[in-house]
Amino acid sequence: MKKIITLSLIVFSFASVADQQPSPSSAVNLQPYRNSAEGYISTLFSTTCELALKGGIDANMPVEQSTKGLVVQATQGMEKGTSAYSTIHDTVMLGAAVGVNLKKKGKTIAQDKTEIHTCSEFVSYIVQKGFMSQFTAGLSDPKQSTATENGSVASDDGIYRTTAKALTAMYDENEVAADDKIGGRKVEVKGVVQSIDKDFTGSVVVLLQSGNEFMPARFGMEETEKNKAASLRKGQTVSILCEKMMFLIGSPSGSRCRFN
Template identity: 45%
Template sequence: MKKILALPLMFFSFSSFSEGVTSTDVQPYPEYLAAYVKTLVTAGCEQALKGGSEDALIKQATKGMKKDTPSYYAVYNSVVEGVGAGTALKAKGRLITKDKIAIDSCGGVAAYISMQKDFMKIVVDEMTTSEQSQAGAVKPKAASSDESVYRTKAKDLAELYKANEVAADDKIGGRKVEVTGTVQDITKNFANDVVLKLESGNRFMPVSLSMSDSEKAQASKLKKGQKITVTCEKMQFFIGAPSGGDCTFN
């Protein structure tokens, strides 16, 4: 509990310092920020193991921060990574990463994530980036659907859920969801499942689609920037973005 309570205090020292000066004037030490990211990941993981609320933890960690800014999403995504790992750890007891490393503790999760140079670079860079204005909201376009499948585009799906999660679920009505979009990333989660991320208009909150095991071979051939269509058996709004499950390529 002590770790979680310390989060807003830790970030306050950084945010108070950076608010008075733009990032071009002062760059906080990357080593400090990397250690802070590990703390966020660990806290998120431990929160999930205890069955606590990730929303409450995110609220604590981002207290005083302006939403829809790079630094906000950097903190947000660090916590989310930890929560996702902790949830998988709680369910399976042990995680085997894509490079065959066994992880059985939140400390191990944080250590592993800190070794992922691409992720760490993005997060640390965003923590030292000055606030930027976000593009105005875009109204979702009408989706073409039939009785059994709800058809839409990734960006439209993200806008639909962002506007009103309840209305979005009601509109989809439990149907399969066919999503067309541009590949932002092809990765794996801590359970070693293939996760396809499609551009949503906000690179910090892509549409995440968990692929069926049968789709691994085709997923290995995908390239970032490629336009594809995927159909998911289920869709929900999870930690700020649409998340599909049991998905297959069309």
């Protein structure tokens, strides 16, 4: 986080910039990061900058304090202290600060003397000067984490951790991006048991609630897990670790899975 904040201070001077949390009438719904890193950062810059420019952010409180609500919206599911969280946090702060400067002065001036008069010019400047990669790098870090529904720590180099509902939503949004985000890692999924079944070979299949009762997340269990599966109850929360994950007929499907 400090690395990106330092970059922000090098590129722009915000010594007098402050703001306050937007009122309900000017609130904006910042969506959590899902796929294209550069596209998402560009949108986040534009959204927060325009919000400030249109008066949704005022100049009465420090930007760190006043953008808390926006940061919470944009970092849903992310664990504090990770590269991904820090990147989104700093993007919101910088976008808001630029917008406030534009509203107060009609322009903001980068330290290379470039004058910026609109939010779109600001985003273009970030891209043209090659600074975008400084922001997107945090979202590409394989160690970035997201928090599961019960607050547990998520992914690392070897395992992508998530929930059945979050995994389903991620695949439903963009299957290609979901596979890229998992990056070939094992996948650990927490969720609520919808049913315990067998496939046509007699192997155990555990179905977890996905948010769509007709399309639950499906996990093909290893033979060694049969006894544990036999003791499961519908509605029980479990953690399942799979060697491989794919999107099959509208829902996530894990293979070579075991209880964690």
